Amino acid sequence: MAAATAQASSLLCNADTVVSTAVEGACAEACDRIRGERRRLDRRVHRGYEGWERMIPTHVKVQYAGGMGLMSAGVGWDYGRRCRWETDLMTGFLPKAYSDRTHATFTVRQSYIPWSINISGRIALEPLTCGIYVNMISGEDYWVREPDRYPGDIYYGFTSRLRAYVCVGQRVTCLLRGDSALRGITVYYELAANDLDIIAKCGNRSLALSDIFYFSFGVKLQILR
Amino acid sequence: MRIVNCVAVCTSALLAACQVDYHPYDTRIHGAVGINARNIARIEAATAGRREIRFAVISDTQRWYDETSDAVAALNGRGDLDFVLHAGDMADFGMKSEFERMRDILGRLDVPYAVVIGNHDCLATGEDIFEDMFGDFDFAFTAGNVRFVCINTNALEFDRDKPVPDFGFLEKQFLEFPPEADKSVVVMHARPFTEQFDNNVARVFEYAVSNLPQLQFCVNGHSHTYDVAEPFDDGVLYYGCENIAKRSYLLFTLNDDGYECERVGF
Numbered sequence: 001m002a003a004a005t006a007q008a009s010s011l012l013c014n015a016d017t018v019v020s021t022a023v024e025g026a027c028a029e030a031c032d033r034i035r036g037e038r039r040r041l042d043r044r045v046h047r048g049y050e051g052w053e054r055m056i057p058t059h060v061k062v063q064y065a066g067g068m069g070l071m072s073a074g075v076g077w078d079y080g081r082r083c084r085w086e087t088d089l090m091t092g093f094l095p096k097a098y099s100d101r102t103h104a105t106f107t108v109r110q111s112y113i114p115w116s117i118n119i120s121g122r123i124a125l126e127p128l129t130c131g132i133y134v135n136m137i138s139g140e141d142y143w144v145r146e147p148d149r150y151p152g153d154i155y156y157g158f159t160s161r162l163r164a165y166v167c168v169g170q171r172v173t174c175l176l177r178g179d180s181a182l183r184g185i186t187v188y189y190e191l192a193a194n195d196l197d198i199i200a201k202c203g204n205r206s207l208a209l210s211d212i213f214y215f216s217f218g219v220k221l222q223i224l225r
Numbered sequence: 226m227r228i229v230n231c232v233a234v235c236t237s238a239l240l241a242a243c244q245v246d247y248h249p250y251d252t253r254i255h256g257a258v259g260i261n262a263r264n265i266a267r268i269e270a271a272t273a274g275r276r277e278i279r280f281a282v283i284s285d286t287q288r289w290y291d292e293t294s295d296a297v298a299a300l301n302g303r304g305d306l307d308f309v310l311h312a313g314d315m316a317d318f319g320m321k322s323e324f325e326r327m328r329d330i331l332g333r334l335d336v337p338y339a340v341v342i343g344n345h346d347c348l349a350t351g352e353d354i355f356e357d358m359f360g361d362f363d364f365a366f367t368a369g370n371v372r373f374v375c376i377n378t379n380a381l382e383f384d385r386d387k388p389v390p391d392f393g394f395l396e397k398q399f400l401e402f403p404p405e406a407d408k409s410v411v412v413m414h415a416r417p418f419t420e421q422f423d424n425n426v427a428r429v430f431e432y433a434v435s436n437l438p439q440l441q442f443c444v445n446g447h448s449h450t451y452d453v454a455e456p457f458d459d460g461v462l463y464y465g466c467e468n469i470a471k472r473s474y475l476l477f478t479l480n481d482d483g484y485e486c487e488r489v490g491f
Contacts, residue, residue, distance in 0.1 A: 065245040098251045100353050105248065137248060141349050149381060151420050158318060160349045163249060194249055196318050204290040211326070214246035 042116045043124060043175075044083045054079075059222050061088055066192050066216030067165060068092040068135050069105045076109075076220075086111040086131075100141065109133035109167075116173070126171040129188065135163045158196070167192035171220075184222035191215060249320045250349045254357055256325060257332065261360035264337035268308045268368050271337075273405070275369035277480035279305055281489075284312035284414075284446025285468035286327060287345050292469045293330050299491035300474065301335045307368060308336050310375075312446030312466050313343025313414030319351025324358055339366070341375045343414040343446060344421050347382035362387075363394040371479055372406035374398050374437060378413040378430075378445075380423035389423060395433040408439035408479070416445040416463045418456055431457045441484050444475070451475075451488050 057075035064071055072092025079085050090107040111131035118124045142161035150156070169190035176184055193201075197212035247253060272278055281300055286293040300309060311331065316323035324346075331338050340359045346352065356362070362377035380389040390413075402409075411434045415421035422430075434440060443463045451473065452465035464486055467473050476487045 065247055067246050067248055070247050094248050094251055098247055098253045100252065100350050103248070135248075137250065142250070149384065156318075156345075156348070160250070160318065192246075196249070196320060197322065200288050200290070200317075200323075203288065206291050206294050207326070210244075212322075214244055216245060 041118050042082055043118045044116045057223070059220050061090065061218055061220045063090065063092075063216055063218030065214065066167075066190060066218075067163060067194060067214065068107045068133075069094040069103070070098065072105065072107065074107070082116070084113055086113060088133075094137070101139070104138040105135055107133050107135045111167075113171070122175045122177075124173045124175065126173065126186075126188075129167075129169045129171060129190070131167050131190075133165045133167065133192075135165065136161055137163075164195040165192045166198070173222075181223055182221055186220040186222065187217070188220060189215065189217040246322070249318075249322065250351075251321060252350050252353050252357065254321060254325065254354060257328065258357050259360060260328065260358060261339045261364060264308070264339050265364070265366040267337040268339070269366055272307050272368040277478070278307045278369040278371060279476070279478045280308050280310060280368070281306055282310045282312055282412075282444050282464075282466045282475040282477065283469055284466040285314040285343065285449055286311065287314045287317035287323070287343075289468070289470045290326060290330060292472060293327065294333075295472065296469055296474060296491060297330055297333050299489075301333070304335075306336045309334055309338040310373075310412055310444070311338060311340040312412060312444060313341045313379075314345045314446060314468075315340060315343070315355075316346050316348070316351055319346065319348030319354070321350075321354050324351075324354050328358060339364075339375065341412050341414055341446075342377050342379065344379040344382050347379055352382075363391050365398055367403050367406045369479075370405065370407050371441070372398070372402060372409040372437070373412060374409060374434070375412040378415045378417075378423075379421050381421045390426070390430055392426075392429070392433055395430075399433070399436055402438055406438070408441055409437040410441050410477075410479075411437070411443040413443065413445050415447040416443065416456065416465065419447055421447060428457065431459065431461065435459060435461055441479065442486070444477075453486075 058078050060075050062073045068090055069092025072090045074088050074090030076086055076088035088109040090109065092105040092107065094103040094105060096102045109131055111129055113126050113129045115128065116124045116126050144159045144161045146155055167190040169188055171186050171188035173184055173186040176182055191213040193212045201207050201212050283296055300306060315327040342355050342362045346355045365372060365374045376390050376394065378390050383389045417427035417430055418424055440461060443461060444466060445463055446466050448465050449468040450465055451467045454463050455461065456463060464475060466475050473488055473490045476489050478485045
């Protein structure tokens with residue numbers, strides 16, 4: 001039975017390449033349906049771009065907190081088998097009210113989302129997201145390399161401008177029907193800890209994990225595919 | 226059922242993690258601020274009119290939360306202290322969370338404490354956080370009949386935008402010496418002839434502090450070693466306090482017979 005299903009799926013997919021556009025849509029849906037029977041839970045499909053179009057971002061994100069400013073926004077790409085991998089480029093701002101002056105932040109984040117659990121036809125839960133990100137802040141008080149005024153090669157031996165984070169979180173996705181540019185809305189939260197706090201945790205038993213992990217949340221809008 | 230479990234996990238995770246961080250170097254302080262002024266008022270009120278005082282000095286507690294907690298327990302166990310002085314370096318990287326954690330640990334002291342700024346406390350926005358959380362970088366208070374002059378000596382961190390050490394402040398201490406005090410103690414983070422100090426003015430600094438009425442001694446941190454020295458051969462001793470990882474503090478007793486210093490391990 002499984003073999004027959006796989007064959008049907010393969011036939012439908014092969015047909016996909018030769019029939020007209022109208023048939024193409026119906027065929028893709030049929031493919032999804034047949035695949036769906038095999039994996040009812042994880043329905044993530046990367047319909048995908050080809051060639052240079054792969055450069056087009058697949059989503060935009062807006063996030064609150066998380067060490068990348070009060071608010072940050074950016075674009076990203078999901079890729080890999082069942083869209084398990086995701087790369088984001090974010091820009092954030094830290095207003096003067098919360099710092100010495102207004103700062104901009106820039107973040108590169110790499111996430112891995114191993115599972116997606118379909119709850120109903122349109123709602124999916126991603127029970128675990130994990131990732132790492134590096135954040136850079138603007139401003140002359142921060143350095144990557146220590147200023148020359150400090151004696152010796154290494155005086156403090158760290159960079160205040162760049163911070164690396166590890167994060168874990170969860171998401172809920174609502175898939176939208178239709179042909180609009182917006183294909184899905186995901187709300188997510190993350191718990192993130194920075195490199196210096198992790199170092200501090202390693203040397204101090206009295207420091208709990210809850211002391212170094214900070215909460216952030218955001219919205220991801222799946223676009224154009 | 227699975228959905229219910231997932232929702233339960235999500236909710237509990239959210240509740241467990243209610244702290245948010247805009248940036249490690251943001252200046253949005255949670256909890257107590259203006260600590261030095263408040264604690265100094267308590268010290269002055271509690272020791273007014275006394276001719277014997279006893280205080281402990283700890284220093285360089287950065288990123289040693291376990292050891293600092295143990296120090297607080299040891300100091301609380303004594304029961305004979307009037308106050309505690311921290312000779313600088315609360316934070317290692319100048320991050321707000323480091324200041325908050327250290328403040329919360331020191332807040333468990335039974336006696337009031339005051340903090341002098343260290344070079345690590347100045348990194349990034351650290352000096353802004355220190356100013357909000359503890360107060361001025363240069364300050365003075367009177368405990369019993371002793372005037373404590375606490376001064377910022379981390380010249381390397383201030384790049385000429387602030388006078389460090391501030392001789393205007395030192396002159397004011399000399400000119401406006403309070404009548405209830407008759408002797409003085411100087412507290413700083415980095416002592417003269419360390420790389421942090423503006424050594425071009427080291428002798429001028431010594432001249433200024435040794436003009437304070439009956440200067441007893443100077444206390445400093447920064448070098449992470451217990452080191453009693455007389456760097457200027459003028460009779461003024463500098464007591465270097467160890468970092469807290471060495472699990473010790475300095476105990477000073479001042480009375481009409483003079484003073485005693487003891488290095489106490491815990």
